Amino acid sequence: MSKDREVSVPLPTIRRLPMYFALLQKAAQENQASMSSSQLAADLALEPIQVRKDLAAIGVTGQPRLGFPVAELIQAIEKFLGWDNVTDAFILGAGHLGTALAGYQGFEKHGLNVVALFDNDPRKVGQTIHGKEVLPIDKLGNLANRLHVHIAILAVPAEVAASVAQLAIDAGIQAIWNFTPTKLVVPENVILERVDLAASLAVLSSKLAARLRPIEPTALAQEAQA
Amino acid sequence: MSKDREVSVPLPTIRRLPMYFALLQKAAQENQASMSSSQLAADLALEPIQVRKDLAAIGVTGQPRLGFPVAELIQAIEKFLGWDNVTDAFILGAGHLGTALAGYQGFEKHGLNVVALFDNDPRKVGQTIHGKEVLPIDKLGNLANRLHVHIAILAVPAEVAASVAQLAIDAGIQAIWNFTPTKLVVPENVILERVDLAASLAVLSSKLAARLRPIEPTALAQEAQA
Incomplete structure (x- = not known):
């Protein structure tokens, strides 16, 4: 104890x-x-x-x-x-990953409530994804503050991950859940956790590729039908 | 080199x-x-x-x-x-997580093609999720074999993860990408990779909860409006 x-x-x-x-x-x-x-x-x-x-x-x-x-x-x-209270989160990036995460209802079981998504693409801003609005990224600072949102779920492309994380930190976000393949460097007072889907898939698929290569040198899949 | x-x-x-x-x-x-x-x-x-x-x-x-x-x-x-060839995968479990993963188009960039979902819930079987059919879990062995599918993306509830993984192994699946919070024990010849969303969120949210507790002992979120 x-x-x-x-x-x-x-x-x-x-x-x-x-x-x-x-x-x-x-x-x-x-x-x-x-x-x-x-x-x-x-x-x-x-x-x-x-x-x-x-x-x-x-x-x-x-x-x-x-x-x-x-x-x-x-x-x-x-x-x-902290799953006894609902904690609000923003998803940064309304691409494929952000969209999938916005639709994942399992977060709610764990007290995580996605309030909105943010993106810098004018074609995405204003859309509604799984019931959540896509807002312009330049509103992040204002809204994080006003709505007391502490968690940012980072789902932007790898090459802008660092700069968008910095925007989130400047906006007063306290915890970044990083779903990008980019390793972030953040100040000590920012909580950082990472889920690296691409890295995990890379390990799995490189092992499988190494195993399958000698036996089946060409594409798998598209063969056997009935 | x-x-x-x-x-x-x-x-x-x-x-x-x-x-x-x-x-x-x-x-x-x-x-x-x-x-x-x-x-x-x-x-x-x-x-x-x-x-x-x-x-x-x-x-x-x-x-x-x-x-x-x-x-x-x-x-x-x-x-x-192995991302130069398309590798087919099944998603096991058509719940919230399986559904979100079926809708994640980022996998395609990495040569991963989700062929179908499997579930044991008769209300889900026969449905189409993001263009992929939900098939009954008892067809897994037959179809994995016939379609040469080597990867199973495990997205079932934690308490049935071990038994469904065993079904996949019996079906000849060579690589299991485990998205459940359950630690699996598999034979040496089965490739196992894990993405533990709940564990990652637990670390992030326990740190945030510990930080916020002294300052804001009650629910955050629902306050500030305009």
Whole structure:
């Protein structure tokens, strides 16, 4: 059990919390009042001791025979992650990726509410994407301030990622969720997290390409029909 | 310059290739014939020496005054990553995430073609999402085989991720791109790459929550209007 929660919880533990959260929510839906660490561990290919350590780190301990109280644990995780309150976010970039992210309803489950998209393309500005308006990027500073939006989801082309991130920082954005393949350098007080889809796909596809090359040197796919 | 390309290229290099690829494609569009390592480095917040090492690792070296030949470098990266051929993929799970991924047109730029989605929900099966059909999950084995599809993009709920991954492996899928928060254990011959959106958001939002808590203990967002 940790006293100074925010600071002392290890990153790998934080990254595992959403897995527990998903399982616990399912258990709650099925009216299950408690879950053992072995139950949680089995579904997640973890060791029960790891589960107990992770949950102790956010201040919840199980009871010898009863296991973990489902409802209490859900609340503790939500509170720790800030998912108990809705946090507003802007998506910067209304291209393919920004559009896909604007349509992803899974964010809402995690307390993330996309308020609007921003773009510098006059053909995109004024459009509505999945119910969210596309606003001109030069309004970012004004609106981030006025609406108290703290999170920017960066989904612009790689080559403008750094300059748009700077615009967001100048606008007072506190956390940048970087979906571009560009590595950003930000001031220490700006929270930066990255999801690099292209890098992940590069690793996967280079391995697959290396494997398939000797056997099938030409295009896969378009062959066999029926 | 490496001889045994597939094996000896370090993972961080592979993960950076898409960044170079994006910059080079832009340069090609602007009819730029060559690019220096400093030019590439500057846009990506890297050191020029890193850029030269990365590109040498896939067999391309620049020329002292001319820099790197743009067209040749694009081809070399595409070939290394297998992005020169279209690779077919199935999306497993036609929920919010599967739907968003099916609509993401950026995959096509990287040679990834989503052929169909699979789900076990009879209300989803038969629907068309972003032009792709949703097929029943029990047809996966048959179709993966017949259509020579090697990649499964896993976008099912966390609690069924392991069992659906096993279905994909049984169906002969060679590479699983895991978008679920579940850590998978797969046989050695199965290529596994993971994009953990929820874990990344958990890190970002826990940091933001820790920062905002003392200042704004209640919900942010819904306040300021005009």
